Amino acid sequence: MKYKIVFSDIDGTVLTSSHHVLPSTTLAVKELLQKSIPFVLVSARMPQAIRTVTDEMNVNIPMISYGGALVLDDRQNILYDRKISAADTAAVIKEIKLFWQDSVVINYYAGDGWFVEDTENKAVVREENITRVKARQADFAQLLADGVLPNKLLCMTSPPICEMMEKMLGEMFPQLKIMRSSPILLEIMDKTVSKAEGIKI
Incomplete structure (x- = not known):
């Protein structure tokens, strides 16, 4: 099966219990990106907290933060921004x-x-x-x-x-x-x- 895009949670998935990314996870993500398969992190976290993860992997990727309330592309441009009134x-x-x-x-x-x-x-x-x-x-x-x-x-x-x-x-x-x-x-x-x-x- 050829994947078009991969979405992943962060805590307990990309991050270990010690809140860090395994080298094998970073390698897998970079292999996807080399194949032009987008990898998107989806989390309840704020963008800056997601960025600590992408920085650790040394990748620029889209992110869905606040459980879907704020969506950013791989250049951190806002694609969607839902606020509480x-x-x-x-x-x-x-x-x-x-x-x-x-x-x-x-x-x-x-x-x-x-x-x-x-x-x-x-x-x-x-x-x-x-x-x-x-x-x-x-x-x-x-x-x-x-x-x-x-x-x-x-x-x-x-x-x-x-x-x-x-x-x-x-x-x-x-x-x-x-x-x-x-x-x-x-x-x-x-x-x-x-x-x-x-x-x-």
């Missing part, structure tokens, strides 16, 4: 802070920017170590005032609260895609976002 962003952050102020860390991802309210939070530092990307401290209300809309909000919390948030916020915001990506992570995006839609582009 300003009204929805403000409303969902307000509800999270109202119900779970001290129990949830909100990560605000917009394009190549990763913003948090406290860069010294242990959960943020742990994520920085995994993705090899640095978060930037910011005021979310100011980001919205400046027109910086998020592709994704990622909430870090305990398993019981994460489950509760998925249910409550899902009922409050049916226009958004709200789902747990792990027992301690809750992702919030526009309802239309999916990896399948990103692949179609």
Whole structure:
């Protein structure tokens, strides 16, 4: 069978459990590219966090980031960019802070920017170590005032609260895609976002 294009996830596929790329994986990807078969990484990660992987492989390839909310070609030109509206962003952050102020860390991802309210939070530092990307401290209300809309909000919390948030916020915001990506992570995006839609582009 001759492949026309190859799509791959990152964590647990391209990356090992120690968050690095095996030389054999890099070789396989380069062999595909030499045969003019495009290799596309598909991930919930932000573009910069995907780039740490492509840099390790020393390749320039297309990427589908934020689970399909942002699609870039091999030159990093934007092919598709789906944001959460300003009204929805403000409303969902307000509800999270109202119900779970001290129990949830909100990560605000917009394009190549990763913003948090406290860069010294242990959960943020742990994520920085995994993705090899640095978060930037910011005021979310100011980001919205400046027109910086998020592709994704990622909430870090305990398993019981994460489950509760998925249910409550899902009922409050049916226009958004709200789902747990792990027992301690809750992702919030526009309802239309999916990896399948990103692949179609």
